[in-house]
Amino acid sequence: MSIKLKLNITDVETSLTDKPKLHYIPATIRGDGPAKVNQYFDTYTEKLEDKTFVNGLRGFPLRGKQMELPTGYCGVIFQETQKPLSTEENRNFTFAGAFKQFTYWNYDKIPSKNDPLVKALSWMELAQVLHNPLPLHDENGSIEKGE
Structure with missing residues (x-):
């Protein structure tokens, strides 16, 4: 089985x-x-003073x-328009939208930095910092721009 994603930049x-x-x-x-x-x-x-929201879903x-x-x-959001009849069939997903922000909801507690989704988002920034090249030093101890 293969999964095909149809996407145009x-x-x-x-x-x-x-x-x-x-x-x-x-x-x-x-x-x-x-x-x-x-x-x-x-x-x-309902939007509260602390810039959080309150609502309910199914009680x-x-x-x-x-x-x-x-x-x-x-x-990016993908949508499968036709479900396969078996697990061996190829699956096709088409582009349905893109986003840079979203509303994150928790049951009865304010979303915090301890939530797994928030940790995953902060990990992306941390990983980028960790994998950036370090500046190079010359003989005098001054920093040269790395390539």
């Missing part, structure tokens, strides 16, 4: 200017298709926060 750049509204919610929803998020979720979202209280991806990164 101009589609990503265009999608980033549209700024889609994206939510990451800690829930499993056994459904696939459009949802009336504006009507049934966004209208009930569970949610606390949310607007998250930004690290500089230089963007997220």
Whole structure:
């Protein structure tokens, strides 16, 4: 089985200017298709003074926060239009959107630096710093620009 991702860089750049509204919610929803998020979720979202959000999903209280991806990164969304009939068949995913920010939700607690998703986002910045080349020193101890 192979997985094919259909993506065009101009589609990503265009999608980033549209700024889609994206939510990451800690829930499993056994459904696939459009949802009336504006009507049934966004209208009930309340913004608090500490720049966090409050809402609920199926009777569970949610606390949310607007998250930004690290500089230089963007997220992409792929959609599978036709599910394969068996695990041996090839799978095709097409580009559905791109984003640089999203709303991250937790059950009944404010998202913090201790959450796994927030740690993963901060790890991307840390990994970039760790893997940047170090400046070179000459005989006099002054720093030369590395290549």
